[in-house]
Amino acid sequence: MLLWIAFSLMTGAAIMAVLWPLRTGAALPAASTAEADLAVYRDQLTEIERDRASGLIAPAEGEAARTEVARRILRASAERSREGASSGDDRRRRLVAVVALLGVPLMAGGLYLALGSPLYPPQPLAQRLEAQPNPSDVAILIRKVESHLEANPNDGRGYEVVAPIYARIGRLDDAARAWANAIRLLGPTAPRETGLGEALTAQAGGVVTTQAKTAFEAALTADPKDPKAQYFLGLAAEQDGRKAEAAARWSALVAQSPADAPWLGLLREALARIGAPMPATLTAPAAGPGAADVAAAESLTPEQRDAMVRGMVERLEARLTQEGDDIEGWLRLMRAWTVLGQQDKARVAAGQARTHFTSDSGALGRIDALAHELGLGS
Incomplete structure (x- = not known):
């Protein structure tokens, strides 16, 4: 409750700070300054006329004095009109101030109660990192793993977990380093080597570099049927101008792949790119392996x-x-x-x-x- 009172007071103070420039001066007396001036000027006109009639001032001086007093009367009348308009503006400003002072906090509070969670406990970043993270909050997951690896730099499994996430969000340098650390700490396997090779290839803009090729060859040593390694080694052969070798690798991969393999479309495009035919898969819809194959x-x-x-x-x-x-x-x-x-x-x-x-x-x-x-x- 004290927290809500504090929030209310701070909100009111903020609103008052904004509305303070709209304040008006003290209320005018019943007979405004302009009205008093007009009464004095009227008395001066009467006195001038009386002096002219009695001969105390010359006619020319009396006319000049009368003209000056008339000018002052006009200025005072204009001031009185402005005061009347200002009085209406003051009332409107007061109304706006009241609406802002009461309406804004009420509207903000209603929206917070409807859309917010006033009973939910606060969750600073440190506590969110310690708590079980939401799987959709990738940034929190990555930060949590990074904090763990800072404290446990020899945890190869941690590097293996975070490496594909780095690759997926475009942090290719971090992905390559993570895969390299996972291989160093856990040993080479086909998935780890192909992960490293893919990261290095993406890092080079799609070019299978010497380091990436070495990683893919190590993947094939661990698993001769690894489809990613076979594809990228075929791509390396194509990029080096060895189209026959690329066609042989890709055709062999098609031949050993099931009909629903997700990489068949990529292989079909790759073979068409180098002018090689697409062999039938083991479970293709068309007639089975035969002379045409x-x-x-x-x-x-x-x-x-x-x-x-x-x-x-x-x-x-x-x-x-x-x-x-x-x-x-x-x-x-x-x-x-x-x-x-x-x-x-x-x-x-x-x-x-x-x-x-x-x-x-x-x-x-x-x-x-x-x-x-x-x-x-x-």
Whole structure:
């Protein structure tokens, strides 16, 4: 309650400080100064006329005196008019002052009660840093981690947590340093190395520098299938003018990627940029791996292309063994083995597909139709 009283007094003092210049002087007496002056001037006119009549002053002097008194009467009359207008202005100023003195605090208090939280305890910055931060308050989260790292400079996990946040908000120098510290303290892994490589590449305006390339190569050493490292190493090859190497890397990445991989669009644009075809993915909607897929991999040797396609088909077969309710996958597997000249394996795939869809007449019809088309028998 004392706090509210103090706020009210401070508000009133602030308003009075603003309204003080609008104050008016003391109230005028009933007979204003102008009225008194007019009465004196009228008496002077009467006295001048009396002196002229009695011959105490010459006619010319009397006329001059009369003219001067008349001028004073006009000035006093104008002053009286201004005083009347000023009296009306004073009343309006008083009304404005009363409205401001009462209305502004009442309106401000009402808005605060409606929109604010008068019962919520104060939260200075130090307490907010100590408290559990709001996940959406990124600045508080970063400051909290930075304070922790200042006290614990060998906490590699802290650097690993804050590094991607730095990168996301554009603090690329800090992101690169954080990833480097995480690698130094925790050891190299594919995500840490690719994080460092991405930060260095972004720092260089999209150019894969020597340091970034080293980081991506270290990521591939830790995980040969890491998609980010493969993409950026292909980008480095393109930037160095080695388009065949870039096409080989990107085509291999497409071949090992699922159809819903988020980086396929980027790879499609990259391959189109260097004039290379887009090979089919393992679970692409179109027909499964076959002769067209082998022809698409022009940057690979025949042995590499054959191994790539067989690997794709074998991975598809392994997936269908675990997830057998994918009718499109079974149809692609039958077609793929046929294209590769493995008719026996194609027949086995057709039989396994029928086993998975024994109660689905529509799926059985599609399997039988494709088996007939491929010459696999029934």
